[in-house]
Amino acid sequence: MKVAVFGGTGFLGSYLVAELLERGHDVVAMDIAISEFIPSERFVKVDILDRDLLEKLFSEHQFDVVYNLAGFASLEKAVENPIPVFELNVMGNLNLIDLSVKHCVKHFVYASSAYAMSDKGSFYGLSKLSSEKIVEEYKEKYNLDYTILRYGSIYSDRYFENNYIFNLVKTAVKTGEINHPGDGEEIREYIHALDAAKLSADVIEHEEYKNKHLVLTGVERIKRGDLFKMINEILGGSLKINLSADGYKNHYKYTPYSFSPKTSQKLTPNPYVDMGQGLLACIQQAHDLIKQ
Secondary structure, three states: OEEEEEOOOOHHHHHHHHHHHHOOOEEEEEEOOOOOOOOHHHEEEOOOOOHHHHHHHHHHHOOOEEEEOOOOOOHHHHHHOHHHHHHHHHHHHHHHHHHHHHOOOOEEEEEEEHHHHOOOOHHHHHHHHHHHHHHHHHHHHHOOOEEEEEEOEEEOOOOOOOOHHHHHHHHHHHHOEEEEOOOOOOEEEEEEHHHHHHHHHHOOOOHHHOOEEEEEOOOEEEEHHHHHHHHHHHOOOOOEEEEOOOOOOOOOOOOOOOOOOOOOEEEOOOOOOOHHHHHHHHHHHHHHHHHO
8 A cells, every 4th residue: 555654754653664664565754854764765854734745745645544643742842832732733633634535545544642531641632632533523524534543652772752761771871860750650551662563554454443543552561660670670770760759740640541532442462572672672772872
């Protein structure tokens, strides 16, 4: 299939583009910056708020499938910048889905978040929920098939601003400390970006995933405090771990479910990248970066 991945050079996007290419799809990574992980011939520079350029690209390529992974990914930055968050996450998504209808795209895949199901997440969560509702309405009014993917906590050994675990590990290796604005009791189900990309690619190859809301998480539930202990043990027990409970009000603690949005299925990888193996790769890559 001819596939556009908007946000295709970002954290998850770079893995997804590679996975789709591996499966034989004709993929274009659409983003504002090139990535070392994406072949240059597969990259097109575009801002999802640039309607004129988007119109030109949709006309030229005639996509079968459009993924929207673009937009603000930092909850903290979203709290401080509500207007640009809604412009990019909502109006940018609206541009893509409207052009998808106009140019007869067969399947639209929207990258949402667990925070769309939560009363936490502030403006970030609200922007994701708003876009989910827009996607649903375009199905209702224009019969555009969709899949909404609500991602949980993704990690890998690549440096990206929104790769929490890698940034945590890199700072720990460099400073000898882990500083966390919570009590460490927060529970997450981490999923490696490789596994998340495989599941994300699966949804366009199986009819059963059309017009569904899917939660993509890992199979290993772990407290943040236990994660810190794992990292500390791998590094020989030399880290100083500092916890506080005063700066985590915008994040969920045990579960993102705060109310009842449209029912979603849960997808988990099998087989999957083991957490210990994933952490070890993060630590090795962090060491290599710091030595440079």
